[in-house]
Amino acid sequence: MAANPQALYSEEADRQTSMSGKLLSAKNVTLEYRTPERLVRATHDVSFDVYGADRFVLLGPSGCGKSTLLKAVAGFIEPVAGSIEIGGERVRGPGADRIVVFQEFDQLPPWKTVLQNVAFPLRVARKLGRAEARERALHYLDKVGLAKFADAYPHTLSGGMKQRVAIARALAMQPRVLLMDEPFAALDALTRRRMQEELLRLWSDERFTLLFVTHSIEEALIIGNRILLLTPHPGRVRAELNSHQYTQESMGRGEFQQSVARIHRLLFEEEAQ
Amino acid sequence: MSTPHLIVPPVRPEYEVTPAALAGVEHEAPLPLAKRLADRAWLRKSIIAIVLIAIWEIAARAVDNDLLLPTFSATFVAFVQGIASGELIAKVGISMSVLLRGYALGAALAFVLTSLAVSTRIGRDILSMLTAMFNPLPSIALLPLALLWFGLGTGSLLFVLVHSVLWPLALNTYSGFQAVPSTLRMTGRNYGLTGMRHVMLILVPAAMPSILAGLRVGWAFAWRTLIAAELVFGASSGKGGLGWYIFQNRNELYTDRVFAGLAAVIVIGLAVEHLVFDTVERVTVRRWGVQQ
Numbered sequence: 001m002a003a004n005p006q007a008l009y010s011e012e013a014d015r016q017t018s019m020s021g022k023l024l025s026a027k028n029v030t031l032e033y034r035t036p037e038r039l040v041r042a043t044h045d046v047s048f049d050v051y052g053a054d055r056f057v058l059l060g061p062s063g064c065g066k067s068t069l070l071k072a073v074a075g076f077i078e079p080v081a082g083s084i085e086i087g088g089e090r091v092r093g094p095g096a097d098r099i100v101v102f103q104e105f106d107q108l109p110p111w112k113t114v115l116q117n118v119a120f121p122l123r124v125a126r127k128l129g130r131a132e133a134r135e136r137a138l139h140y141l142d143k144v145g146l147a148k149f150a151d152a153y154p155h156t157l158s159g160g161m162k163q164r165v166a167i168a169r170a171l172a173m174q175p176r177v178l179l180m181d182e183p184f185a186a187l188d189a190l191t192r193r194r195m196q197e198e199l200l201r202l203w204s205d206e207r208f209t210l211l212f213v214t215h216s217i218e219e220a221l222i223i224g225n226r227i228l229l230l231t232p233h234p235g236r237v238r239a240e241l242n243s244h245q246y247t248q249e250s251m252g253r254g255e256f257q258q259s260v261a262r263i264h265r266l267l268f269e270e271e272a273q
Numbered sequence: 274m275s276t277p278h279l280i281v282p283p284v285r286p287e288y289e290v291t292p293a294a295l296a297g298v299e300h301e302a303p304l305p306l307a308k309r310l311a312d313r314a315w316l317r318k319s320i321i322a323i324v325l326i327a328i329w330e331i332a333a334r335a336v337d338n339d340l341l342l343p344t345f346s347a348t349f350v351a352f353v354q355g356i357a358s359g360e361l362i363a364k365v366g367i368s369m370s371v372l373l374r375g376y377a378l379g380a381a382l383a384f385v386l387t388s389l390a391v392s393t394r395i396g397r398d399i400l401s402m403l404t405a406m407f408n409p410l411p412s413i414a415l416l417p418l419a420l421l422w423f424g425l426g427t428g429s430l431l432f433v434l435v436h437s438v439l440w441p442l443a444l445n446t447y448s449g450f451q452a453v454p455s456t457l458r459m460t461g462r463n464y465g466l467t468g469m470r471h472v473m474l475i476l477v478p479a480a481m482p483s484i485l486a487g488l489r490v491g492w493a494f495a496w497r498t499l500i501a502a503e504l505v506f507g508a509s510s511g512k513g514g515l516g517w518y519i520f521q522n523r524n525e526l527y528t529d530r531v532f533a534g535l536a537a538v539i540v541i542g543l544a545v546e547h548l549v550f551d552t553v554e555r556v557t558v559r560r561w562g563v564q565q
Contacts, residue, residue, distance in 0.1 A: 076459055094462040104456040110561040111478040121464040124474065155562025 020052030023209055024073065024177055028082035031068050042068035043235035045082070048228050050177070055203060055210045057224030057243075059217065061267060065235030066213045070181050073211060074100050086176060096125035099170040103182040105162045108154040108169075114141065115150040118169045126173065140172040141165075143202060160191040167199070171206060180212045184219070196222055197248060217263050221246045221256065229266055239266050343529040352533040361518070365537055368499060368514030371427055375434025376495050380488070382435065383442040388472050391450045400447060408440040412498040416505060430502055437498040438491040445490065449483025450476050481557055482564045489550055493542070500538060 026049075031042040042065035050056045058066040071077045073084055075094040084091040086098070099121075101107070108117050118137035122128045128136065141147050144164040154162055163183055170178050184192040196219065203210065214220050220227050225244035230237060243259065250256040310316055326345050333344040343351075355361030386403070389396030412433040419429040453476055461475035477484065503516025513521070515534055522530035558564040 074459075074463065076462070094459070094465070096463065096465045098463075100459065100463050102456050102459070104454070106454045107456045107460050109457060109460070109475070109478065110563050111481070111557065120474075124466060124470070125464045153561055 020054075022049050023052045023054075024050040024084070024086050024211070026069070026073070026082070026084050029069070029072065029079045029084060030081040031065060031072055031077060032080045033068065033077070041234040043230070046230070046235060046237055047082075048237070048240065050209060050211060052209055053207045055212065055223055055225045057220040057227045058211070058213045058230060059215070059220040059224075059227050059263070060230035060235065060238075061215060061232050063232035063235075064230035065232075066215075066230055067181050069230075069235065070100070070179050070211060070213045073177070074098050074179050096121065096173060097176045098179055099173045099175040100179045100181060101163070101166045101170050101183045103185050105154075105159055105186065107166055108162055110154050113151050113153055114146060114157070114165050117154065117165055118172050121169065121173055136172050137168075140168040143171070143205070144168045144198065158191075160187050160195060163187065163195060164198075167202070171202065171208065175208075177209045177211055180210065182213055182215070185214070185216075192219075193248070199223065200247070217260050218251065220263075221259055222248055222251070227263070229263060231267065340526060340528050343532055347529045348532040348536060351527070351529040352536055355530065355533050355537075361533065361537060364513065364515045364518040364534075365541065368503070368516070369541075371430050371514065372434065372495055372499050374427075375431045375499070376438055376492065378431065379435040379438025379491065379495070380442060383439050383446060383487075383491075386439075386443050387446040387450060388469065390447055391472060391476060392468065400443060404440050404444050407436065408444065410436075412437040412494075413501050413505065416502055420506065425506060429506075430499065433498050433502055434495050437494040441494060442484075442487040442491040445483050445487025446480060449480030449487075452483065453479040478557075481561075485550065485554060485558065489546070492545060492550075496538065496542060 027047050029046045030044050033040055033042055046069060058069060060066050068077060072079055073091065075091050075098065112120060115134065115137055118141060119133040122133035122136060123130070138147060138150065141150055144167055146161060146164055146168065149157065149161065154165065157165070166183070184195050187195060200223070212223050214223070221243045225242065227241045227243050228237060229239040229241065241263070246256055330345045333342045336342045339347065352361070386400050390400035415436055416429065416433055419432040423429040423432055457475060457479055461471050466474055499514070500516040503514045504520050515537060519531050519534040522534065554564070
């Protein structure tokens with residue numbers, strides 16, 4: 001049942017391909033969080049498997065617990081029931097093998113320049129030497145097109161550039177799973193489109209494993225090769241779909257529109273009844 | 274006014290224009306000299322200082338009593354004489370050495386307390402209890418007790434100095450730690466940072482604006498406390514500081530020297546404020562864009 005992510009780029013069809021194995025699996029995960037007055041169940045009995053080099057999207061309306069699920073994979077939240085495993089090892093707390101790109105622009109420490117921001121986790125978590133960390137940071141900054149801004153401070157950058165730095169930082173760490181929590185939601189529509197393109201281009205270069213949270217059906221279809229649909233209050237699995245056939249060029253085409261309509265129906269038909 | 278049929282705008286043709294290079298129009302022009310000068314903070318502040326000194330001089334000449342209010346020029350002469358004879362410099366040196374030791378000790382203790390408070394719940398309770406208890410207590414009120422415990426000397430001064438620096442700085446630092454955005458905290462934990470490393474590498478720089486504000490307040494409190502304490506118990510073993518200088522000269526009715534001593538406190542305060550704290554601010558929080 002592994003989706004074939006290679007199918008997205010047809011020019012690579014003749015290249016040697018090999019199937020990846022299961023990398024991340026969530027088993028019957030139930031998550032709860034506390035507000036001052038009550039205990040809220042964010043997800044109930046959610047299971048899914050992410051394979052290596054997947055672009056796995058968690059999609060659902062607000063309140064479906066998709067961000068909470070991502071935070072649980074990152075290790076910030078402990079499941080009440082069920083387990084999350086990476087490569088057969090249970091997730092216990094945050095770690096540098098899963099790097100998160102958050103939606104908020106303040107995820108970059110403002111006291112570090114762009115280059116220092118990317119190099120810092122390499123030094124503290126990967127124990128790289130100064131020169132080596134710098135070199136790798138510059139390499140990934142170049143990949144996101146920000147090599148020119150290496151010595152700028154984050155407050156001088158635009159929102160899209162800050163997100164690029166966060167992405168470069170995450171990629172430079174070469175995590176086993178890259179976690180993205182609505183990273184483009186706070187960007188304007190044009191920038192968001194460009195960032196989606198860039199993310200796909202980076203993926204085709206690097207073949208990282210991506211777990212991506214969004215509430216936009218179009219974004220899910222474009223970014224993902226596989227989509228987990230969640231229904232709200234509490235979050236439960238509604239469907240798991242393939243979307244490897246779509247790129248940004250597919251937007252507006254009939255088939256793409258049908259998929260959007262299908263997901264819309266899956267997510268909202270109960271409410272309509 | 275109602276019209277019977279729907280109004281539709283006409284369909285106009287599309288067109289494209291390539292902007293021609295502008296000749297003789299400057300995109301950027303330098304500001305006029307007067308505006309640039311008005312933008313200099315040191316110039317504005319110097320003018321304020323000159324105005325204040327002028328008011329002082331006029332008032333002193335109107336009062337015309339050197340014992341009550343010496344003129345600025347008399348004070349200036351006494352100040353220069355004090356410096357030339359080395360007496361004032363020696364007094365300032367003694368005060369500064371005690372002050373810096375007490376300040377450093379207080380800052381270190383505040384750091385330990387807040388680090389505990391930010392990492393454990395019991396540490397938080399300890400900090401909030403202690404600050405609520407001791408922050409309202411004036412340092413000078415503790416001086417008699419300090420004299421009993423540590424005797425006449427540097428020990429007592431250090432005790433009251435630490436007391437005056439510790440609580441305001443701890444409160445400021447802790448509120449700064451609490452204001453660190455949760456995204457930034459999660460980022461740090463995501464890198465695998467825990468405990469002291471998390472505090473030092475993430476929380477301290479992120480809370481820098483509050484910490485600097487606390488250091489400024491602590492510095493002012495420390496000065497006040499030190500001068501007041503020196504006034505109260507004066508010299509120990511013949512080594513008095515600036516407060517003692519002021520007290521002694523008041524007893525001998527050298528009012529101009531009293532003013533010179535006070536002026537020394539003010540000058541040092543201004544110098545530290547502008548040279549030390551402003552510089553630190555410029556190379557940290559302003560550069561990072563977290564404070565205007």
